[in-house]
Amino acid sequence: MNGGPSGFHNATVTKAFVLAFALFTVFVGIQDRSSTLGLSYQDVFRKFNLWRLLTSGFAFSSTPELMFGLYLLYYFRVFERQIGSNKYSVFIWFSMIVSLLYEVLLLFLVKDPSKVLASGPYGLIFSSFVPFFFDIPVSTRFRIFGIHFSDKSFIYLAGLQLLLSSWKRSILPGLGGILAGFLYRMNLFGIRRMKFPEFVTSFFSRLPWPSAGGSSPTASSGNIIANMPSYTGRPVEGNVPSVPLTSSMEPPEDSIATLVSMGFDRHAARQALMGARNDINVATNILLEAQGH
Incomplete structure (x- = not known):
């Protein structure tokens, strides 16, 4: 963990x-x-x-x-x-x-x-x-x-x-x-x-804080998964729904790690990201839909 x-x-x-x-x-x-x-x-x-x-x-x-x-x-x-x-x-x-x-x-x-x-x-x-x-x-x-x-x-x-x-x-x-x-x-x-307006939380990403290892200066401070359901803590079992792998680019390791930290299986997270053109929001929705089946 x-x-x-x-x-x-x-x-x-x-x-x-x-x-x-x-x-x-x-x-x-x-x-x-x-x-x-x-x-x-x-x-x-x-x-x-x-x-x-x-x-x-x-x-x-x-x-x-x-x-x-x-x-x-x-x-x-x-x-x-x-x-x-x-x-x-x-x-x-x-x-x-x-x-x-x-x-x-x-x-x-x-x-x-x-x-x-x-x-x-x-x-x-x-x-x-x-x-x-x-x-x-x-x-x-x-x-x-x-x-x-x-x-x-x-x-x-x-x-x-x-x-x-x-x-x-x-x-x-x-x-x-x-x-x-x-x-x-x-x-x-x-x-x-409830949630704070976007401009309030985006303010933090613009502050000149000292950079920390692994921190991305271009990372969005808004919702990664803006309206996703509450996290259930259960890893995805089996394969994600069949989606066309429209991106041949290997998903970024930090995106895979973010999904894994939410409890999703690493292989399923990689597949979802490839099917979502490395869009972490879309990939999360794919994984959550698989979790509901």
């Missing part, structure tokens, strides 16, 4: 947020303000510190949290490739807002001035574990000292490490993220049909 092509190919929104979280964490660390970012009852309900509400979810309070958090965010870029940048942007903001409301409600109910929640994008990270659990298939299984593992186990272990990094301070925001993930999956208020 992998997150698809290396770098941020077809994941420009994820790239923007990962860099923003990293830079903001470094900035507040230099200012020696990392320990003051977490939400507390004192800040929210007595000082009415709105600045803290807006910034608490954008910076981690320690280097280990930053490392595990950015690793998970980088891996979860696979979801942007699956549903497209426009819909994934809605998922990001929905997760962060719901988890923030959960934290505020929790502080109000507990009313403990000494309780400070961990800062950082816990809502976004742990909401992503919901589609990761339900939609990403296991590709390999193995045993270590008699204990069964899968290739997904390493992502779960990284998430567990982050969740327990500050004990209750990090567990509670993490649970808020899981709640947000389930609400999104339940399609609360029809949230899964």
Whole structure:
């Protein structure tokens, strides 16, 4: 199992947020303000510190949290490739807002001035574990000292490490993220049909971010699969529908890898791309139609 092509190919929104979280964490660390970012009852309900509400979810309070958090965010870029940048942007903001409301409600109910929640994008990270659990298939299984593992186990272990990094301070925001993930999956208020306008997400592709290995500067930041059904996590079995192989050009490896990262069989992905003249949107529709038969 992998997150698809290396770098941020077809994941420009994820790239923007990962860099923003990293830079903001470094900035507040230099200012020696990392320990003051977490939400507390004192800040929210007595000082009415709105600045803290807006910034608490954008910076981690320690280097280990930053490392595990950015690793998970980088891996979860696979979801942007699956549903497209426009819909994934809605998922990001929905997760962060719901988890923030959960934290505020929790502080109000507990009313403990000494309780400070961990800062950082816990809502976004742990909401992503919901589609990761339900939609990403296991590709390999193995045993270590008699204990069964899968290739997904390493992502779960990284998430567990982050969740327990500050004990209750990090567990509670993490649970808020899981709640947000389930609400999104339940399609609360029809949230899964919503998407940002094209010009909003295309803005990220025009930003002069430093290039990462495997990232394509010409990759579209819009929906790769603009209106495709929800990812089912099941690889295509058998052959794709009979289509004329109108392109003799070998499909690009990154296009094949993108389809494979969605759970499709590599050979079927290659056939579909050749029949679709290497158009990844058309190839995806061919594979999804084959999956429905």
